[in-house]
Amino acid sequence: MKLTKCIHWVSGALLLLNTVACSGHHEESIELASEADLAGLTLSCSAGNYYEHKYSAREDVKVFACNTETDAVQAVRQGLADVFVSDEVVMSPEAMEQLGLKMALRGEESFDVAFALRKGNVQLLSRLNGFLSSAPLDEIVAHWLRDSPAVAMPDAVLDEETPLRCIVCMNLAPVCYLGEGGQWQGMDPDLLRRFAASLGRTVEIKFQDLGSAIIALETGQADIVSGNLFVTDERKAFVDFSDPYYACHPGYFVLDRDSKTHPGLRSRLIMNFVQEGRWKLLVGGLCETLKITLTAILLGTMLGIGLCAARRSRRQWLRSAAGIYGTVIQGVPTLVLLLIMFYVVFAGAGISASSVAIVTFALVFASSAGSIFDTAVSSVPKGQTEAGLSLGFTPLKTFTGIVLPQAVSKGLPLYSSECVALLKSTSIVGYIAIQDLTRASDLIRSRTFDALVPLLLITLVYFLLAWLIRRLLNLVLVK
């Protein structure tokens, strides 16, 4: 009871802060007639994109570069920036209304948007270009961007075994977004599905940031990357672009002072978890997190026992091998190791990202578990072994009956801390496109632009999982 009350208080306080922070300092909505009017204003955008580059060069504009578009939007809502600039398509009319934003200016520039393919994948490229030239492109684009009627999907027989592996690196309606039941929807997924259907193949869509997506293309783990990709000469050095499928203008978004959208906690909960079945994303994420954590603990513990045996071995080379293993694993950041495993070691091995994550975390866990076991066994005095032997126990029975129980009670607190640490460190698997709990909340946040509620929820879930792991292991100790 106490805990629930406490959580209530904390979440209430945070919501209040959030609301206060959202009220900006301008009374009137900002009006923009041209890009020249941006002088003296703070501009938020996603770091590393075209707009950051463009406006960093302008002395009279302050640029607030954020990690993601979602954060850049939040920056405007919280008064950290005046204008959010991105491609006009990133914000649907519904999204603007929900967030209390409006488009103040549509830029003059226009950019060609196309799909990216692996360099030299000529066959797929020509088929994609063939598809783009024959499909009713204008109608499809108009449907997604301007709410015109949907274009009927042509009938097709999907008789090819291998799916078309696509990566989208944007999660914003109407370009591409996670819709009802965790299905990718929007203009790009629609086009990709139609193209795949024309090949007789199904699509498999994953969500990754552009950097990883390009690596996945290069290593052959994906066929097509999309997500409102501008055709630039710089990018052409790394990928081949299809023919452009539409021209995109920049959009400048500001707070709409006339809008009175301050959703209450109840409607925020509904928006984040109920609408479009978003709770399913979280449940799926939870399962993925649990699967990776528990399997990695299991495998890592077995490997750790082996490592402990190697460290205590009489053979010098085994001891050194175990030592080197520990030094290497502990000297590399887990995230870096995960990326290396995914993009280098297991690239093209046909192993799922989840399995790569499990193997990686098992390797990391084994290293610390091994040294915990070693320390625990060493902490039992040699005299205990001698006493066991002198009573007539075999060396094995002496170890299992006398040394091990004492080692377990000494090592378990450290071991359970390590398990909890592993659980928390699995939150980085989103980097290799696994939808775990953290990634699920990211996806929801980028759809609802609500920074707080999804984060608060997964914080609570992680906390409960950690508590549960400790409790379970404590039961072992009592036994």
Add this chain to the structure above:
Amino acid sequence: MISIKHLSKTFHNPDGSLLTVLKDVNCDISQGEVISIIGPSGTGKSTLLRALNMLEPPTGGEIWVDGENIMSKGYPLDKLRRKMGMVFQNFNLFEHMTVLDNVTYAPMALLHTPEKEAKKEALELLRKVGMAQKADVFPASLSGGQKQRVAIARSLAMHPAVILFDEPTSALDPTMVGEVLSVIRQLAKDGLTMLIVTHEMRFARDVSTRIFFMNEGVIYEDGSPEQIFEHPVHSATKAFVNRIHKLVFELDGDDFDFLEMHTDMSRFCIKYNVADKAELAHAVAEEMLFRHLRIFRPLTLRLTHTELSGETALDFMVEGLSASPLQADASTDSLRARVKDIIEEPTSRGFRIKVLL
């Protein structure tokens, strides 16, 4: 029962050098013998004991137990150790078990004694060593002497044919040595075969049927307690058994930490098992230093204990004196009445008054 032939043990030091602890040990041990192994530190007493149950495998020679060479390959050491109990200097009780479980664990697991029977027997053994009351506590809450008594009960629970005691009182607070020794004495009376590595000379003389004096990696002299302690053949044996323990104080003037001396003397008496003499030693020292010998400085005071005879004495030595400074008066008489004897004798450098406590 046990026959040891040309046993040797060489350790390989981490720096590559060799250390030969046992050179050539030969002996035969029969059932019912109580053998104390005495000798200076580092002469292989403990190593010999640990070699007997193969905790420290020897590097050469033979050990025959009941007609079998236990050093032959594939000999079942666990079976051997069941009939050869061991009591360690550091007790080595199983810290994660209660006192009772410590005693019942091996019989239940190895002899398959039913739990009820094992508990009953364990309680009897604990009663024998005076620890039945503590059956349900964990070893951590016991004193050293209590732990060692439990360790002895644990060893007895396997009904061993022989028990090896590896310096059973060396890690104990002096006040607790007595309780452990009296338990071992009782076992000797019961006729148990025992090998005891010990530094307690009087205990060794009283309890043993046979003494091994070890020196330089061999059994230097092997004989009855009477032979070893009263009529040793070798001079090294004689020197070792007649060792005198001393505590020396030099008094230059009256600015002397008398209280510290008091404490040191108490500690000395406890260490050599003559705690009952401490009070008398204090009284005599005080009376002599501040009354009879008050004007004689510098002065050397020695508290001595001869372990074998059990004789404890205070020596007061004053340099450059040719006659006894003790006066024949009433206070001297009263002092004389309280101690065993007072010997006044000139030395090469002065005069000595020896007070036998």
